[in-house]
Amino acid sequence: MTDTDLIAAARAAAVQSYSPYSGYPVGAALLFADGSVVTGTNIENASYGLALCAETVAVAKAMADGVRGGLVKVAVTGPDDKGAGDPITPCGRCRQVLSELAQLGGTDPAILCVAPGNVRTVRMSELLPHAFGPASLK
Template sequence: MEYDKLVSKALEARKNSYSPYSKFKVGAAVLTEDGKIYTGCNIENASYGATNCAERTAIFKAVSEGHKTIKAIAIVGVENGYTYPCGICRQVIAEFASEDTEIILGKSENDYLVKTLDEILPGAFTKKDLEK
């Protein structure tokens, strides 16, 4: 997989962040099972509960276009550190992840970490648990 391309798309999406309260800009790019890329940024609201994270924005865009499985997601936030998804986003990633979904945490196109879902959300509660 071309991680640098996915990170680049996330960096581009970060530019559209609406974060007047936290000043913490985040961008995400989701790669679907058929190779399409959907991007998202964080969108804050004066009523903080109405805020939406970049990861969920990108995933919801993909799902709204008929994609139910993500192969990878790249997330970029601050330039001097790796930005991990929040707990809610980890759960949403788990909902649409395959067994080999990769989570890419990027600082730049050339500086990123690649994680598995189990590494960022061990013991995740998933739809498989509802079948028990």
């Protein structure tokens, strides 16, 4: 799967966003070593603190299906009409959730942070250096 395909999957997921409060639909697509892709979108709640980010939804879907590693790449997209044109990056919570899934498989996935006409690629370890994870509890 190409980066363009993965970004398209994230954008398609964002179409299903439930974001009536922020008006900021986000999509995420996770690519695994076996070629499978799991997507997620943000789901807001009138009690704002209960909102779920796209990346967290995608990780929860993958883990609910028994996926415990093999994460090689993630694409995260935001709306084309918001922000200053800078690529969207996972929030702190999502960085931790993505890091846990990556650590279960011993990977350091590339994270494609997307804005219209601009894709910034960074490694998970750059977004969350010295991450707390399963090995931290041993």
